[in-house]
Amino acid sequence: MTAEVVEQALEKVESHxxxxxxxxxxxxxxxxxxxxxxxxxxxxxxxxxxxxVEFTGALKATRQTEPGLTVETVPTADVRGVSxxxxxxxxAARALSAVAESTLVTVPVEADLAEPFIVTLTGTSADPVAExxxxxxxxxxxxxxxxxxxxxxxxxxNVEIVVEDGAQLTVVxxxxxADDAVRAGHRHINVGRDAQFKHVDITFGGxxxxxxxxxxxxxxxxxxxxxxxxxxxxxxxxxxxxFVDHTAPKTKSHxxxxxxxxxxxxxxVWIGNVLIRKEAEGIETYEENRNLVLSDGxxxxxxxxxxxxxxxxxxxxxxxxxxxxxxxxxxxxRSRGISEKEAQRLVVHGFFNDLIRQVGVPELEESLAATxxxxxxxxxxxxL
Amino acid sequence: MSTLEIKDLQVSVDTExxxxxxxxxxxxxxxxxxxxxxxxxxxxxxxxTAYSIAGHPKYDITGGEVLLDxxxxxxxxxxxxxxxxxxxxxxxxxxxxxxxMANFLRTAKTALDGEAPxxxxxxxxxNGALDRMNxxxxxxxxxxxxxxxxxxxxxxxxxxxxxxxxxFAILDxxxxxxxxxxxxxxxxxxxxxxxxxxKGLLLITHYTRILRYVKPDVVHVFVDGRIAESGGPELAEExxxxxxxxxxxxxx
Ligand SMILES: Nc1ncnc2c1ncn2[C@@H]1O[C@H](COP(=O)(O)OP(=O)(O)OP(=O)(O)O)[C@@H](O)[C@H]1O
Ligand SMILES: [Mg+2]
Numbered sequence: 001m002t003a004e005v006v007e008q009a010l011e012k013v014e015s016h017x018x019x020x021x022x023x024x025x026x027x028x029x030x031x032x033x034x035x036x037x038x039x040x041x042x043x044x045x046x047x048x049x050x051x052x053v054e055f056t057g058a059l060k061a062t063r064q065t066e067p068g069l070t071v072e073t074v075p076t077a078d079v080r081g082v083s084x085x086x087x088x089x090x091x092a093a094r095a096l097s098a099v100a101e102s103t104l105v106t107v108p109v110e111a112d113l114a115e116p117f118i119v120t121l122t123g124t125s126a127d128p129v130a131e132x133x134x135x136x137x138x139x140x141x142x143x144x145x146x147x148x149x150x151x152x153x154x155x156x157x158n159v160e161i162v163v164e165d166g167a168q169l170t171v172v173x174x175x176x177x178a179d180d181a182v183r184a185g186h187r188h189i190n191v192g193r194d195a196q197f198k199h200v201d202i203t204f205g206g207x208x209x210x211x212x213x214x215x216x217x218x219x220x221x222x223x224x225x226x227x228x229x230x231x232x233x234x235x236x237x238x239x240x241x242x243f244v245d246h247t248a249p250k251t252k253s254h255x256x257x258x259x260x261x262x263x264x265x266x267x268x269v270w271i272g273n274v275l276i277r278k279e280a281e282g283i284e285t286y287e288e289n290r291n292l293v294l295s296d297g298x299x300x301x302x303x304x305x306x307x308x309x310x311x312x313x314x315x316x317x318x319x320x321x322x323x324x325x326x327x328x329x330x331x332x333x334r335s336r337g338i339s340e341k342e343a344q345r346l347v348v349h350g351f352f353n354d355l356i357r358q359v360g361v362p363e364l365e366e367s368l369a370a371t372x373x374x375x376x377x378x379x380x381x382x383x384l
Numbered sequence: 385m386s387t388l389e390i391k392d393l394q395v396s397v398d399t400e401x402x403x404x405x406x407x408x409x410x411x412x413x414x415x416x417x418x419x420x421x422x423x424x425x426x427x428x429x430x431x432x433t434a435y436s437i438a439g440h441p442k443y444d445i446t447g448g449e450v451l452l453d454x455x456x457x458x459x460x461x462x463x464x465x466x467x468x469x470x471x472x473x474x475x476x477x478x479x480x481x482x483x484x485m486a487n488f489l490r491t492a493k494t495a496l497d498g499e500a501p502x503x504x505x506x507x508x509x510x511n512g513a514l515d516r517m518n519x520x521x522x523x524x525x526x527x528x529x530x531x532x533x534x535x536x537x538x539x540x541x542x543x544x545x546x547x548x549x550x551x552f553a554i555l556d557x558x559x560x561x562x563x564x565x566x567x568x569x570x571x572x573x574x575x576x577x578x579x580x581x582x583k584g585l586l587l588i589t590h591y592t593r594i595l596r597y598v599k600p601d602v603v604h605v606f607v608d609g610r611i612a613e614s615g616g617p618e619l620a621e622e623x624x625x626x627x628x629x630x631x632x633x634x635x636x
Contacts, residue, residue: 327441332478332528335438336492336548337466346491350482350527357482
């Protein structure tokens with residue numbers, strides 16, 4: 001970024017990136033849909049999560065692996081907000097006040113867990129569910145946690161993640177819901193000094209999935225990588241709201257989300273907020289969102305937003321693009337005998353594959369590639 | 385034995401000022417076993433001819449015919465033309481991010497043959513084709529043309545020609561951007577292809593350089609959307625000596 005651009009950004013008046021949070025539900029009014037943070041969301045389809053609906057349901061958790069970490073149930077009062085998270089909207093506040101117990105996953109200090117910890121959370125009815133999960137990666141530990149969501153559900157949840165100094169944590173979230181599921185989720189990450197956090201955020205299923213992912217830094221030198229992949233089909237609303245708050249010097253963030261849309265009413269929203277605070281000198285940030293629109297009747301909203309309060313930064317950039325198929329690519333593939341459908345399938349596959357290769361967890365890359373294949377087989381082959 | 389006939393081909397493109405006529409009646413016939421060279425100055429319509437035969441959507445065919453063994457090529461989709469036996473090596477090969485060369489070639493070969501290639505020989509075939517083009521086997525794991533140098537892209541086109549083995553190959557400025565060593569490698573690849581049973585070649589080039597390695601049977605000089613003159617290899621030699629001047633009509 002040139003000095004001039006930084007200057008201009010500095011002159012910007014009030015930021016909307018410092019909202020007052022509160023654990024008190026009543027401090028958050030019922031949204032009307034006109035608010036900046038709600039304007040893209042189809043509130044009517046949230047089944048009252050944003051209003052006053054009671055939480056009566058539950059998800060079934062199945063652990064697929066048992067690497068050397070602990071999982072316990074603890075009183076929510078003991079752990080809520082440990083990541084620095086304070087709800088900034090009504091759903092998050094409601095979900096947090098509705099639970100008495102939280103699930104705490106702890107990676108022991110200096111543990112190096114080669115095997116990922118995989119949990120499948122399955123919904124079995126549309127009864128509203130509230131959940132609170134805390135993942136704590138101890139100092140200098142290394143681990144991967146996979147949270148897979150599936151089935152039918154109406155879920156409002158908060159996941160708090162603490163990555164202690166020098167730890168390396170990868171969290172993979174897979175929203176592979178049934179077509180009728182609704183989820184409004186929040187993940188807040190607190191990144192310690194020289195810690196590395198990577199989030200792989202996959203969204204395929206559900207009727208409405210709205211996930212807020214926010215990160216802040218507890219000390220200098222921390223880095224956050226967020227890789228997102230989503231596929232919205234007919235009538236589906238997938239919304240990602242990201243906020244990286246550079247609260248410490250020499251921190252890094254690298255955000256890349258890619259999505260494909262297909263079918264009437266497929267709607268995706270990507271909000272990429274980055275705030276570089278005055279004290280966050282020498283930071284580097286990059287955020288990117290790319291959407292591939294595969295049919296008519298889809299809408300991809302993409303809003304990158306960078307606010308800078310210091311001129312002393314290493315680098316800051318963003319990119320956002322929404323495109324249809326590239327005719328030249330299709331022509332090239334077809335000129336080798338590949339049918340139009342197959343060429344389109346290859347291009348979409350390639351579009352995502354680029355990102356999948358950055359995941360860096362080999363066993364995951366394979367299963368992700370397979371999931372993309374399955375999604376493509378279901379969608380692209382069937383409809384195009 | 386196959387024949388590719390181009391008869392009075394007229395092509396225009398859409399521009400902001402309406403349709404612009406580019407090809408004004410091109411006629412030529414290539415039989416398998418023959419190598420034809422098309423030479424001509426920049427903008428004379430060489431690439432337009434190649435792309436029109438391959439079916440690029442940008443070009444409107446306003447008149448004429450293209451027949452492959454009597455079949456109307458212009459009625460076929462792009463991929464049908466390839467499956468009928470046509471291959472176009474492009475002047476500017478397109479990058480397809482995230483799709484490996486291996487996956488691409490396998491998908492193409494499967495589409496052309498109607499069945500997946502035998503796994504046992506396939507990897508060897510692909511690696512052999514890459515190797516003959518002085519491309520490291522690692523290229524098969526790289527995305528199609530992505531980050532390839534200009535010369536690597538051209539060599540990869542010939543590796544594809546080798547593996548996909550069409551009836552007719554149209555090579556559009558395969559020689560541009562190649563240094564002398566790469567030019568020899570690429571020419572060897574083309575000659576290997578031509579030496580196979582019943583293959584026809586249309587070699588489009590701006591320079592005579594490549595014709596020292598790939599010997600044409602017929603040379604066509606393209607000027608302003610038409611064939612200005614056709615002849616034997618000696619025509620290329622004349623162009624080498626005197627350039628295109630004689631063929632370009634004096635401006636009124
Ligand atoms: N979209 C377009 N709008 C206007 N003119 C076009 C368009 N596409 C092609 N042309 C023109 O058509 C003519 C023929 O182009 P073509 O690419 O076939 O030439 P060529 O003989 O291959 O040239 P070169 O040696 O530079 O590759 C050129 O004058 C070019 O500018
Ligand atoms: Mg050309």
